[in-house]
Amino acid sequence: MSRRIYNFSAGPAVLPVEVLEKAQSEMLSINGIGMGVMEISHRSKHFEPILEGAIGGIRELLGVPENYKILFLQGGASLQFSMIPLNFLGKNETADYIITGAWGKKALKEAKRCGDANVIFSTANENFKSVPTQEELNFSQNANYVHYTSNETIEGVEFKYDLDGTGIPVVCDASSNILSKPIDVEKHALIYAGAQKNIGPSGVTLVIIRDDLLERVPAGQHSMLDYRALAEHNSMLNTPNTWGIYIINLVCEHIKKHGGLVEMEKKNEEKAKVLYNAIDASDGFYRGHAEKSARSLMNVTFRLPSEDLEKRFVSEATAQGLDGLKGHRSVGGIRASIYNAFPKQGVEKLVELVKEFAQENG
Numbered sequence: 001m002s003r004r005i006y007n008f009s010a011g012p013a014v015l016p017v018e019v020l021e022k023a024q025s026e027m028l029s030i031n032g033i034g035m036g037v038m039e040i041s042h043r044s045k046h047f048e049p050i051l052e053g054a055i056g057g058i059r060e061l062l063g064v065p066e067n068y069k070i071l072f073l074q075g076g077a078s079l080q081f082s083m084i085p086l087n088f089l090g091k092n093e094t095a096d097y098i099i100t101g102a103w104g105k106k107a108l109k110e111a112k113r114c115g116d117a118n119v120i121f122s123t124a125n126e127n128f129k130s131v132p133t134q135e136e137l138n139f140s141q142n143a144n145y146v147h148y149t150s151n152e153t154i155e156g157v158e159f160k161y162d163l164d165g166t167g168i169p170v171v172c173d174a175s176s177n178i179l180s181k182p183i184d185v186e187k188h189a190l191i192y193a194g195a196q197k198n199i200g201p202s203g204v205t206l207v208i209i210r211d212d213l214l215e216r217v218p219a220g221q222h223s224m225l226d227y228r229a230l231a232e233h234n235s236m237l238n239t240p241n242t243w244g245i246y247i248i249n250l251v252c253e254h255i256k257k258h259g260g261l262v263e264m265e266k267k268n269e270e271k272a273k274v275l276y277n278a279i280d281a282s283d284g285f286y287r288g289h290a291e292k293s294a295r296s297l298m299n300v301t302f303r304l305p306s307e308d309l310e311k312r313f314v315s316e317a318t319a320q321g322l323d324g325l326k327g328h329r330s331v332g333g334i335r336a337s338i339y340n341a342f343p344k345q346g347v348e349k350l351v352e353l354v355k356e357f358a359q360e361n362g
């Protein structure tokens with residue numbers, strides 16, 4: 001096997017080596033059937049337990065109650081930006097949006113095409129460094145739903161609590177922190193997440209949707225945009241991403257074997273802490289982007305004194321086998337994405353570089 005490097009990519013992102021090895025070993029023939037997962041029908045008896053395994057794995061890990069359906073859809077988390085308002089926001093209706101970063105803004109743009117998408121809280125003016133407290137939020141009385149992004153991947157700001165809609169259905173884009181810690185699913189009506197960070201490969205989107213929302217899907221909806229039809233067909237209205245679902249099943253098994261979400265959270269907290277501590281101990285050489293109370297455990301974002309130093313930092317990192325640290329083009333700086341599968345040793349290696357680089361250039 002060729003050498004693996006430390007991959008700080010924001011997504012698609014590092015997957016557990018055990019999962020990749022298992023997939024490799026089953027590539028040509030799964031369960032001795034003489035065919036690989038990518039070659040078998042989604043309606044075959046061979047694929048059925050894989051789909052049910054992935055649904056069961058997500059249900060068990062997140063504690064999803066029985067009155068929610070678990071779907072594996074296509075079109076990325078980005079299609080959910082449209083599907084949600086297309087199903088739940090009519091022309092003269094209102095939905096509330098909380099904007100704490102670039103992805104929330106994109107969700108809002110699509111919702112505005114359908115109805116009155118109302119921004120009830122935005123941190124745009126302060127360049128997306130924080131999240132509101134529950135007490136700071138005032139929902140519209142007539143809102144069909146309230147939408148928030150539990151972790152903004154680009155800016156590295158994360159909600160530390162599950163939003164309470166106080167009666168209004170809560171919709172959450174959890175693309176970049178799903179499965180990183182336990183959450184209270186019951187506070188939500190719909191949770192969605194592109195798989196390519198903590199759950200599996202790109203091309204498959206997890207949707208967890210409460211049954212009463214399915215009843216609200218308008219009649220005559222296009223079939224592939226219709227949550228109710230997709231749920232009734234157990235995500236197989238068309239050919240699903242069978243390979244993606246297979247990997248999700250393996251990732252769920254892997255997380256269960258390694259202590260579930262409580263253990264994931266513990267490890268994620270440890271990893272993020274050493275990195276944030278190094279940033280804070282640098283006498284201002286490094287400046288964290290997010291306010292301390294909203295610091296993401298998944299995407300650690302920080303700046304150096306100049307863009308030139310940032311470029312040099314990234315190239316030194318790359319030379320040391322630390323890949324993918326360049327911040328998103330819209331915000332610049334450095335972004336270290338340290339999802340569930342990212343090893344602690346990789347964070348420690350980055351911390352060494354953080355310290356050395358500040359000493360040499362501070």
Ligand SMILES: Cc1ncc(COP(=O)(O)O)c(C=O)c1O
Nearest residue numbers: 076077078103153173175176194
């Ligand atoms: C928080 C968040 N939402 C949505 C998206 C868009 O996901 P996709 O590329 O699957 O459409 C991303 C992608 O990185 C994301 O981080």
